[in-house]
Amino acid sequence: MPLDFVRKLPDGSVQQKAPELWNRIHIDPLLMLLVYATLAYGLSVLYSASDGQIGYVKRQLVYAGLGSVAMLVIAQIPLAFVQRWVWLMFLGGVGMLIGVMFFGTTVNGAKRWLDLGVIAFQPSEVIKLALPLTLAAYLGRRQLPPSLKHIFFSLIIVAIPAALIVVQPDLGTSLLVVCSGLVVLFVSGVKWRYWFGAGLLALGTAPLVWQFALHDYQRGRILTLFNPEADRLGSGWNIIQSMIAIGSGGMEGKGWLGGTQSQLDFLPESHTDFIIAVLAEEMGFRGVALLLVLYFCILARGLWISYQAKTPFSRLASAALVVTLFIYIFVNMAMVSGLLPVVGVPLPLVSYGGTSLLSLFMAFGILMAVATEEPRLNR
Amino acid sequence: MLEESLFRDERRERQISSNRLHLLLLLILVAMAGLALRYHYLQIEQFERFSTLSEDNRVHVRAVAPTRGLIFDRNGVVLAENQPSYSLTLVPEHVQDMQQTLQLIGDAIELSPADLERFENQLQAPRRPFEPVLLRSKLNEEEVARIAVQEFLLLGVDIKVDLIRHYPFDDYFSHVVGYVGRINDREQAQLDRELYAGTHVIGKTGIERNYQSDLLGSVGYEYVETDARGNVLRVLEREHPQPGENIWLNLDSRLQVAVQDALGDERGAVVALDVQTGDVLALVSNPGFDANLFVSGISTSDYNELLHNIDKPLFNRALQGQYPPGSTVKPLFGLIGLQEGAVTPSFSMHDPGIFYLEGQERPFRDWKPEGHGEVDMLVAIAASCDTYFYELGYRTGIDALSSYGYRFGLGHVTGIDLPGEEEGIMPSRIWKQGARSEPWYPGDTINASIGQGFMLATPLQLAQVAVTLARRGDVISPQVANRVGDNPVPMPVVDHIQANPENWDLVTEGMRLVMHGEHGTARATGNLANNYQMAGKSATAQVISVAQGVDYDDLELEKHLRDHALFIAFAPVDNPQIAVSVIVENAESGSSEAAPIAKLVFDSWFAHHPEALQQQTQVTHAP
Structure with a gap:
C-alpha cells in the first residue's frame, strides 16, 4: 500500500505532506480536476444547446455547487458508518417508490415524480445511489465470493426496487438499477458458471418478455432502432435528427453555437438527453474524442481507487459506482448515435438536470472517501 | 461481522476482485473504443451524407405560386378574378388543449362538421411536426376580426391569406369560362410537379381549362432557412414568380x-x-x-x-x-x-x-x-x-x-x-x-x-x-x-x-x-x-x-318528352x-x-x- 508506506517514513518531506493534506480533507485531486474539467466542457455545450439562454447554465451551476458541497460532506463520512447505515437510505428509497405508486405525479403517462411541495424529485434517483451501496454493504460483510444463498438475497435486494421502477413504467432506469447491482456481484467474484447460466436464462426468456412484459411504446422504441426511417415523423424523428447532427459535424465541427441542427431546433431534447449530438455537431469528432478521453480518465481513476480500496465494502461500492457511471455514458452516447433504443438516460456531467448532477456528485463523494480511507486495522 | 471476517481470506478476495476490476477496465476500454468508432463512422465516413441531409433540413426551397391570369370579356369586364381569402390554420404542437381551442373557435365562427372531419383526418395522417393544419377556409372579415380579438387565448392558431379564384357573374359564364378546382390525384400524376409547385388549383372546365398553361404563369422560388417548426427565419435567395397571362374573350x-x-x-x-x-x-x-x-x-x-x-x-x-x-x-x-x-x-x-x-x-x-x-x-x-x-x-x-x-x-x-x-x-x-x-x-x-x-x-x-x-x-x-x-x-x-x-x-x-x-x-x-x-x-x-301504350302519369316526365x-x-x-x-x-x-x-x-x-x-x-x- 503506497500511501501507508509514505506515512511510515520517519520524517515527512514537502512532497509527502501534500498528499497528506488531501487525505485529511478527503479529496482525490486528480479525480476532482477531471470532474470539473468535464463539467466545464459540458457547461459550454449546454449554453449552446439551450439556445443561448443563460438560465439553464446558471441553474446547472447552482446544482453543481450544491453537488460539490454534497460531495465534500459525503467524503468526510467514515465509510464504516456508510456501510452500517446505508440500508436506511435504501429503505427510504423503496418507501418513496411505493409512495410514487399512490401519490406520484403523472408526466407523459408515467408516474415517476414525487412532489414534496418544496421540491419534486424522482425516487429512482435515490435508488440509483442507494442500491449499489446497500448491496456492497451486504456482500462486504460476507465471505467472498458470495455463496448461492447470499447471491439469492442480493438478487432480492435488486429485484424489489427494480420491480417498483418497472411499473412506473420506466424500463430504462430499472435496467440501469439492475446493472449497478450486477456489477457489485461481478466484482464480488460470483463464479463464472453462474453468469453463463444467468445469461442463457435471459436469452431463453427474452421472447416472452418481448411478447408479454413490454409496453407498445417500448417495443416501438426498440423497433425504431432497427429501422428509424420507417417512422420518420414519429419516434424515428429524434434518432434521425440526432444522427444527422452528429454526422454533419465532421472532424472539425460547425463551431460553437454554429450547429444548424441544434440551433434551428431540429434536434429534440437538445439540452438534456441528446446533448452529445450538439457537442458532436459543433465540436466535431475531435470534441467527441476529447470528451471520451476525459470520461475514460475519470473511469480509469475510479477503477484505480476501487483497486486501492481498503475494505471489501469500499471496493465493491466504488467499483459499482464507477461502472454505473460508465453505463450511463455508454447507453447515452450509444442511444443518441443510434446504437441503442431511446431510453431516458442523461449524459453525466453534460446533460442539463439537477437531480442527476446531485446524485453524480454524491457518488464522487463516496469515491473520494474510498480514495482517502484510512486503512482499517486488522484485529 | 467481525467474527466472520476473522475467517476471511482477504488476500484471495482481493485477488479475485482485482481480476474482475481488470476485466472491467478492459471492458470499459473496449466499449469506449467502440463508441469512438461509431462516432468516427458517423462523423468521418458518413460525413458527406449527413452533411447533405443537414443542409436539406436547414434550407428549404419554397415555391411561390404565381398569380393566375384574369379573364375579361370583349369590353374589359372581369369574368374571373383573384380575391384574397382568409383561412384558419392550427399548429397542433403549439395548441395546449385541442378540445378547448376548437370549442373557442367554434364559438367565434361557424365550423361545419365537414371542416372538423377534414381537420381530424389531417391530424391523424402522417405529417411533419409543427406543420399548420387547415381548419376553416373562406373566413370573412368579421370572422377574422372575431378570431383576432381572442388571439391571446388561441395559442397555435393562425390566419393565412391566399388568393382564390372568384367569378363575379356566378352562374352566367359557368359553361364557357368554366372554373378552377383543387388539383386531384389523377391530375397530380400527370402534371409537371415543378411547374405546379405551390399551386393548388387547376382549370377544370371551359376557358380556365383550355388556356390553363397560359393562365398559370411560372412559379417563383424562395430559398429559406427554416427551423424544425417550419418557421421561416430568413430568405436566402428569391426568384419572383411570373403571373399568368390575362385573357380577353370575344364574349360580350x-x-x-x-x-x-x-x-x-x-x-x-x-x-x-x-x-x-x-x-x-x-x-x-x-x-x-x-x-x-x-x-x-x-x-x-x-x-x-x-x-x-x-x-x-x-x-x-x-x-x-x-x-x-x-x-x-x-x-x-x-x-x-x-x-x-x-x-x-x-x-x-x-x-x-x-x-x-x-x-x-x-x-x-x-x-x-x-x-x-x-x-x-x-x-x-x-x-x-x-x-x-x-x-x-x-x-x-x-x-x-x-x-x-x-x-x-x-x-x-x-x-x-x-x-x-x-x-x-x-x-x-x-x-x-x-x-x-x-x-x-x-x-x-x-x-x-x-x-x-x-x-x-x-x-x-x-x-x-x-x-x-x-x-x-x-x-x-x-x-x-x-x-x-x-x-x-x-x-x-x-x-x-x-x-x-x-x-x-x-x-x-x-x-x-x-x-x-x-x-x-x-x-x-x-x-x-x-x-x-x-x-x-x-x-x-x-x-x-312515342311508343304505344305508355302511361303518362308523371307530368314532369311528359314535359321532358x-x-x-x-x-x-x-x-x-x-x-x-x-x-x-x-x-x-x-x-x-x-x-x-x-x-x-x-x-x-x-x-x-x-x-x-x-x-x-x-x-x-x-x-x-x-x-
Missing part, C-alpha cells in the same frame, strides 16, 4: 346575361357568333351553376344537388347537347340539292302532305297534314315543307348530303377553344355500317333530309352552319378567346364550300322569307324587327318516338354581322319559342353596335 357579357335571362327557367342553349370573325359572342347553356362553388372544393351536398338536378345544370348543352337538327338543315340541304343539280331554282312540285318512296308503302308525312300545295325552293324553306325536302333528299342521295354536311361542320368537332365538345352525327353509309352494322336504307335518306333519323348536332355546330350560310361557304372554327396576353388568337378558316352565287341567293332569300315572308314560319317574330331584316330557319325536333324547339338565324340579311343558334328543350315549337330569343340576341347586339346596321344600308344601296 351584356349579351350573355341578356340571353341567359331570356331563357329564364327553360332548359336550352344559345350560341351567338360574329359572322365576320367567328368570334363567340355569347355561349349559354341554361341552367348554369355557381362556378364559385367549385373553387375551394365543393361540398358533397352541393355537388349531389347539382348532379341529380333534373335540369342537369352541369351539362354543357351548347357543346355537348346533341339534338336532332330537324328543319334547320333545310337551307343547307336545299343548297346541296341545287348545287348537285337534283333540283333547279325553278323546280316546283305539288305537296299532298304525304310522301311515298317508289315501291314502298310506308308513308312519310309532312308536318302539315293537308300539305302545302304547289311548292318551290323558296316556299319549301319559308314554310318548312317536309315533302319537298323528302323529294330533294331522295333525288340528291345520302352520299352528297352527308359529304357536304360534313364539310359544313356536322358530324365532327368545330375546333372551338373549349374542352369537351361533342361530334354529333352526320350519318352516311359508312357511318351506319360502322355504328349499327346495317346497310343504308332509302328510308334513312328520307329521314335525314329533314334532319331527323340518325342525325344529331350540337347548338355550337348549328351556329357554325348559320355562319357558313351567312358567309356563303367560309367555314370558320369559332373562337372564344380573342387575346392571350399580347398575342391575338388567330381566326382559323377551316374550309370554303364553293357554290353558285344564285344558289346562295336563293337559299338566303328562303331564310329571309322564314322571317319576313307571308308564309314564313317565324314571321310573327320577323315582323317585329323594324330596322333590319334577318334570315332564319326554325325547327321542331322530335325527342322520342315534348319536342325541342330549334332555331338558327343571321342578320342583317344583306350584310350579315351576327349568327345565332337557339335550342329550347321540350318547348314544342321552334318558330314561336326559339325564334324570339334569336331576335333578342340581334336586338341586344345591334343596340350596342348601331354601326353594324349602318353598314347594312350602305351595302344594300351599293349593288
Whole structure:
C-alpha cells in the first residue's frame, strides 16, 4: 500500500505532506480536476444547446455547487458508518417508490415524480445511489465470493426496487438499477458458471418478455432502432435528427453555437438527453474524442481507487459506482448515435438536470472517501 | 461481522476482485473504443451524407405560386378574378388543449362538421411536426376580426391569406369560362410537379381549362432557412414568380346575361357568333351553376344537388347537347340539292302532305297534314315543307348530303377553344355500317333530309352552319378567346364550300322569307324587327318516338318528352354581322319559342353596335 508506506517514513518531506493534506480533507485531486474539467466542457455545450439562454447554465451551476458541497460532506463520512447505515437510505428509497405508486405525479403517462411541495424529485434517483451501496454493504460483510444463498438475497435486494421502477413504467432506469447491482456481484467474484447460466436464462426468456412484459411504446422504441426511417415523423424523428447532427459535424465541427441542427431546433431534447449530438455537431469528432478521453480518465481513476480500496465494502461500492457511471455514458452516447433504443438516460456531467448532477456528485463523494480511507486495522 | 471476517481470506478476495476490476477496465476500454468508432463512422465516413441531409433540413426551397391570369370579356369586364381569402390554420404542437381551442373557435365562427372531419383526418395522417393544419377556409372579415380579438387565448392558431379564384357573374359564364378546382390525384400524376409547385388549383372546365398553361404563369422560388417548426427565419435567395397571362374573350357579357335571362327557367342553349370573325359572342347553356362553388372544393351536398338536378345544370348543352337538327338543315340541304343539280331554282312540285318512296308503302308525312300545295325552293324553306325536302333528299342521295354536311361542320368537332365538345352525327353509309352494322336504307335518306333519323348536332355546330350560310361557304372554327396576353388568337378558316352565287341567293332569300315572308314560319317574330331584316330557319325536333301504350302519369316526365324547339338565324340579311343558334328543350315549337330569343340576341347586339346596321344600308344601296 503506497500511501501507508509514505506515512511510515520517519520524517515527512514537502512532497509527502501534500498528499497528506488531501487525505485529511478527503479529496482525490486528480479525480476532482477531471470532474470539473468535464463539467466545464459540458457547461459550454449546454449554453449552446439551450439556445443561448443563460438560465439553464446558471441553474446547472447552482446544482453543481450544491453537488460539490454534497460531495465534500459525503467524503468526510467514515465509510464504516456508510456501510452500517446505508440500508436506511435504501429503505427510504423503496418507501418513496411505493409512495410514487399512490401519490406520484403523472408526466407523459408515467408516474415517476414525487412532489414534496418544496421540491419534486424522482425516487429512482435515490435508488440509483442507494442500491449499489446497500448491496456492497451486504456482500462486504460476507465471505467472498458470495455463496448461492447470499447471491439469492442480493438478487432480492435488486429485484424489489427494480420491480417498483418497472411499473412506473420506466424500463430504462430499472435496467440501469439492475446493472449497478450486477456489477457489485461481478466484482464480488460470483463464479463464472453462474453468469453463463444467468445469461442463457435471459436469452431463453427474452421472447416472452418481448411478447408479454413490454409496453407498445417500448417495443416501438426498440423497433425504431432497427429501422428509424420507417417512422420518420414519429419516434424515428429524434434518432434521425440526432444522427444527422452528429454526422454533419465532421472532424472539425460547425463551431460553437454554429450547429444548424441544434440551433434551428431540429434536434429534440437538445439540452438534456441528446446533448452529445450538439457537442458532436459543433465540436466535431475531435470534441467527441476529447470528451471520451476525459470520461475514460475519470473511469480509469475510479477503477484505480476501487483497486486501492481498503475494505471489501469500499471496493465493491466504488467499483459499482464507477461502472454505473460508465453505463450511463455508454447507453447515452450509444442511444443518441443510434446504437441503442431511446431510453431516458442523461449524459453525466453534460446533460442539463439537477437531480442527476446531485446524485453524480454524491457518488464522487463516496469515491473520494474510498480514495482517502484510512486503512482499517486488522484485529 | 467481525467474527466472520476473522475467517476471511482477504488476500484471495482481493485477488479475485482485482481480476474482475481488470476485466472491467478492459471492458470499459473496449466499449469506449467502440463508441469512438461509431462516432468516427458517423462523423468521418458518413460525413458527406449527413452533411447533405443537414443542409436539406436547414434550407428549404419554397415555391411561390404565381398569380393566375384574369379573364375579361370583349369590353374589359372581369369574368374571373383573384380575391384574397382568409383561412384558419392550427399548429397542433403549439395548441395546449385541442378540445378547448376548437370549442373557442367554434364559438367565434361557424365550423361545419365537414371542416372538423377534414381537420381530424389531417391530424391523424402522417405529417411533419409543427406543420399548420387547415381548419376553416373562406373566413370573412368579421370572422377574422372575431378570431383576432381572442388571439391571446388561441395559442397555435393562425390566419393565412391566399388568393382564390372568384367569378363575379356566378352562374352566367359557368359553361364557357368554366372554373378552377383543387388539383386531384389523377391530375397530380400527370402534371409537371415543378411547374405546379405551390399551386393548388387547376382549370377544370371551359376557358380556365383550355388556356390553363397560359393562365398559370411560372412559379417563383424562395430559398429559406427554416427551423424544425417550419418557421421561416430568413430568405436566402428569391426568384419572383411570373403571373399568368390575362385573357380577353370575344364574349360580350351584356349579351350573355341578356340571353341567359331570356331563357329564364327553360332548359336550352344559345350560341351567338360574329359572322365576320367567328368570334363567340355569347355561349349559354341554361341552367348554369355557381362556378364559385367549385373553387375551394365543393361540398358533397352541393355537388349531389347539382348532379341529380333534373335540369342537369352541369351539362354543357351548347357543346355537348346533341339534338336532332330537324328543319334547320333545310337551307343547307336545299343548297346541296341545287348545287348537285337534283333540283333547279325553278323546280316546283305539288305537296299532298304525304310522301311515298317508289315501291314502298310506308308513308312519310309532312308536318302539315293537308300539305302545302304547289311548292318551290323558296316556299319549301319559308314554310318548312317536309315533302319537298323528302323529294330533294331522295333525288340528291345520302352520299352528297352527308359529304357536304360534313364539310359544313356536322358530324365532327368545330375546333372551338373549349374542352369537351361533342361530334354529333352526320350519318352516311359508312357511318351506319360502322355504328349499327346495317346497310343504308332509302328510308334513312328520307329521314335525314329533314334532319331527323340518325342525325344529331350540337347548338355550337348549328351556329357554325348559320355562319357558313351567312358567309356563303367560309367555314370558320369559332373562337372564344380573342387575346392571350399580347398575342391575338388567330381566326382559323377551316374550309370554303364553293357554290353558285344564285344558289346562295336563293337559299338566303328562303331564310329571309322564314322571317319576313307571308308564309314564313317565324314571321310573327320577323315582323317585329323594324330596322333590319334577318334570315332564319326554325325547327321542331322530335325527342322520342312515342311508343304505344305508355302511361303518362308523371307530368314532369311528359314535359321532358315534348319536342325541342330549334332555331338558327343571321342578320342583317344583306350584310350579315351576327349568327345565332337557339335550342329550347321540350318547348314544342321552334318558330314561336326559339325564334324570339334569336331576335333578342340581334336586338341586344345591334343596340350596342348601331354601326353594324349602318353598314347594312350602305351595302344594300351599293349593288
